[in-house]
Amino acid sequence: MLGSLTLLLALPLALASDPTNCTQLVPITFDNATVPRLLGQWVYIAGVSRYGPHVEEMKTVRHAVFTFTPSSHEDELNVTEIMRLNETCVVRNTSKIHVFWHNSTLAHVEGQVASTAKLMQSNTDLLILRHLNDNVPTLSISARTANLTKEQTEEFKAHLHCLGFTEEDVISTSEENACPQSEEKTGEGDVEPPPE
Secondary structure, eight states: OOOHHHHHHHHHHHHTOGGGTTTOOOOOOOTTTTTEEEEHHHHHHHEEESHHHHHHHHHHHHEEEEEEOOOTTTTTTEEEEEEEEEEEEEEEEEEEEEEEEGTTEEEEEEETEEEEEBOOOOOTTTTEEEEOOOOOEEEEESSSSSSSSSHHHHHHHHHHHTTOOGGGOOOOOOOOGGGOTTTTEEEEEEEEOOOO
């Protein structure tokens, strides 16, 4: 009897914390304006995950800027990434974003590795992605600039809370760790300092 009572009392709490009931977690349904909205430069601000290997990977990203440009295929975007991984600046221009219109999903493809995500409804200067790999809650935020407004920060926090995360779970990057713009960038790999 006590077990049944506990179950009945806990059920409303469990249902209330179900992320599918959260009004903040609304993915965008892709239309003709979706891809043009994605084009251009984005600054990776932060990420959060319950999957240990993703958390460790996020901790290595000290700063990242990426640019989406049109590809020769309408359902594909070219990606150029400039990031500091721990203490090393890296430039990658070998990955693609595939746009799947039928289920409004994006897939980042780098070699043989693909990761999928849903673009969440948000401010147009934000790119909030709910990553779908490994069936583990993972969320990231990127923006057109390195500094979020108070409203943008609150919007991301609402998404976090819908997935059961707190601000303490977030792994953020810092503009202080940006790769110097004066350095020559190689096509793939480390950024090399200019000759003296």
